[in-house]
Amino acid sequence: MFDKDRWQEIFNAIKQNKLRSVLTAFGVFWGIFMLVTMTGAGNGLMNGITDGFKDFASNSAFVWANNTTKPYKGFRQGRQWNFTNDDMASIRREVPEVDVLAPKLQGWNISNGENVIRGLKTGSFRVNGEMPEYNLIDPNEMVYGRYINDMDIHHRRKVCVIGERVYEVMFDKDEDPVGEYMKVSGVWFQVIGVARSKNPNINIGADKKEVVSLPFTTMQQTFNYGNDVHFFGFTARKGASVSETAEKVTQVLKSKHSIDPEDLEATGHFNVEEQVKMLNYMFLGINALIWIVGIGTLIAGAVGISNIMLVIVRERTKEIGIQRAIGARPWTIVSQILTESVFLTTIAGFLGLALGTLVLHAADMAIIAAQAAKTSEEGTFFKSPEIGLPMALIALAVLVITGLIAGLIPAQKAIRIKPIEALRHE
Amino acid sequence: MSNSIIRVEALHKSYVNGSNSLHVLKGIDMDIQRGEMVSIMGSSGSGKSTLLNILGILDNYDAGSYHLDDIHITKMNETKAAQYRNKYIGFVFQSFNLISFKNAMENVALPLYYQKVSRKKRNNVAMEYLERMGLREWAHHLPSELSGGQKQRIAIARALISKPKVILADEPTGALDSQTSMEVMEILKEVNQTGIAIIIVTHENDIANQTQRIIRLRDGVIESNHINHSFKLESVEVN
Structure with a gap:
């Protein structure tokens, strides 16, 4: 050879x-x-x-409400409607295929101007209301402190988790932010953690680095959102199809809100599983x-x-x-x-x-x-x-x-x- | 064990070309003894090249029989044929047929390469044979750097290295001038003295006259097969 x-x-x-x-x-x-x-x-x-x-939960979907496009049960078309806390409970009760359910609030109206203040530092950041469960859909790693937990929700604590960019602007380099206070849209909140998203390419509404996350219940109460849920994310249980589950969820919502089951435009949803x-x-x-x-x-x-x-x-x-x-x-x-x-x-x-x-x-x-x-x-x-x-x-x-x-x-x-x-x- | 090295009986060979069949050898009988030096003569188309190819196991025959060193040579696969060629037959060609990119020594050693002899050993043996041919100092030259006579001597050394029983020489002097032709013939005779049978195909009478026996072919049959009487005389002169 x-x-x-x-x-x-x-x-x-x-x-x-x-x-x-x-x-x-x-x-x-x-x-x-x-x-x-x-x-x-x-x-x-x-x-x-x-x-x-x-790391984004691939078996997840997001659902939001749109104006109705069909008249139904005496209601005119083009009606504005909102999800509520009760809807979340109904989904939990009536759609067993739903595993994690994470209602969210988007503080569009309280995120104007230089809404975040700490001492001489100010910044303009989006304010969101989150449930601890959301961390299961869109996981974060904590640079400092911890994420929102059930006690924060239960006691409606005035605490917040901030994004990396917020930390950069509002704090000195290498400063420990945990326990510090910031004024967010006029109300004082204690910082409990700095979150870095593991999925920086998926952003809803705003860059996750520039978001101040409040406990969902705290935000409802503090900023006068009442029972409103702006949108929510859920994951389907193992073996259940996300799109079928989403269909069931929207039907539950439509029946609660007297919306024509045929009105396909009244709810919007984004199916992560399908995208993946x-x-x-x-x-x-x-x-x-x-x-x-x-x-x-x-x-x-x-x-x-x-x-x-x-x-x-x-x-x-x-x-x-x-x-x-x-x-x-x-x-x-x-x-x-x-x-x-x-x-x-x-x-x-x-x-x-x-x-x-x-x-x-x-x-x-x-x-x-x-x-x-x-x-x-x-x-x-x-x-x-x-x-x-x-x-x-x-x-x-x-x-x-x-x-x-x-x-x-x-x-x-x-x-x-x-x-x-x-x-x-x- | 008979004393014949090549025994051919009633050998027939035709080439089929489409619907035409060309009957080239029409019953050749021939018996060549061990250590004999024979020339085969004949005009072109007489079938002498075909006969040589069959004797060299380069081609098959259709009918008759061919015994080489008492082994019946029949249709065999190429691997087997290659082994027989390697073991029993040495070839010397008119156009030398040396491998152009191998030097003299490597050319001579080539048959041993096919016997899977180690490189060092076969090169040593090749040097011995080159020495015998008086070409030791040319061992590392490429064929293109050598004269015709030198090339043919290398080809003879290559034919000898596997210690064959027969040397088949196809017009060995055809490409050489008369002076070198004589030199090459002298070498072939010396080789013959060592007991190796030599068959020379030629159309030159000068060459044929230096062999012990001359077989003349004509149109596929043996026209004459006689002992060359002038050979004895000459060999006495040579020795």
Whole structure:
């Protein structure tokens, strides 16, 4: 296998026609390079997007109320309505498929101007009312302190959890905010924690970094929202379909509020499960496309190799004939051709793999550098474009197999050469 | 065990080309003794190349029989044929047929490579044979750097290295001038002295006259097969 005579022949064949060898190998090189960079880019896109919501409960949905669009039971169309605390209780009672239920308040009307004040520091931040359960749908990690808990809800404590940006503006660097007081829209609240969302790419109404979260009940009472629930999120129990559960939930709400069950516009909802499914299908599609294109390019490269091997066999007809005459077995010739083909493909492919990985690494470095330099708060949609070791190994295996297949036809042709034909005097 | 190295009986061979069948060998009978030096003569189309191919197990025959060293050579697969060629037969060609990118030593060593002899060992053996041919200092030259006579001597060394029983030489001097032709013939005769049978296909009378026996082919049959009387004389001169 590693006898010098075998390799001498291979290197001789490559050397004698450097340009041809390089151009041929380029086909395979390009195939693997494309496969690697595209897979890496696909992975980068996937990482970037899923990183923004990978901890978000994928079996969740959000429901909100819209103006009615159909008259019903004597009510006119275009009526404004709101969910209430009672609705939440009804859902709990009547829709057993609902697991986590998290009503929310959005303080649109109390978030105007410089509404948050602490000493000389002021800022304009969105105020939301949250239940502790919401942390199960859209998990946060706590930079300081804790999240809102049941006692806060029960006692309607005047406490708040703030986003990272709020902390930056309202507090000095590295200052411990827990236990400090802030005036939020005119009322004093004690800070109990700083939350950093694990899903920075999903924002409802406002950037989560710029939100002051109050206990849901506290906010209802303090800011005069009464029994109102602006919207809510829920998760479906294991095995239950989110869209079916959402349908049941909206029907319960409609019957409570005398809304035509046929009025599809009266409630809006956002089904996270469906979005995730769609994204997954999209990624699947992207991956399939990448592989089809990559393998296609690779096949084109392999055909090139095969072609050139045929030419090499033809050129070497005489040599092969001599070798046969002085005792080379067919297998010696076949293995020679196959080795040559695999060698050419593997070298070319390996270079493609190496360069592809290098390009991905450079892109990764550039992204990290850009992220470090970036001051704006927007999330990334491209992260760690890389291919795993299994993928690299698969690529190598594909290469060797490609080389073997590419060499097969030429090798067949080589052993069909009759020594006599090869040795005829010119 | 008979004393014949090559025994051919009623050998027939035709080439089928579409609907045309060309009957090339029409019943050849031939018996070549161990250590004999024979030439096969004949005009082109007489079937001498075909006969040589069959003797060299490079081609099959249709009818008759062929015994090489008392082994009946029949239709066999290529692997087996390659082994027999490697073991029993050395080839010398008109156009030398050296591998262009291998140096003299590597060319000579090639048959041993197919016998899976280690590189070091086969190169040592190759050097011995080159020494015998007086080409030791040319061992690391490529064929393109050598003269015709030198190339043919290397080809002979390559044919000898696997210690064959027979050397088949197809117009070995066809590409050489008369001076070098004589040198090559001298070497072949020396080789013959060591007990290796040599069959030379040629159309030159000068060459044929230096062999012990001359077989003339004509239209696929043996026209004459006689002992060359001038050989004895000459070999006395040589020795």
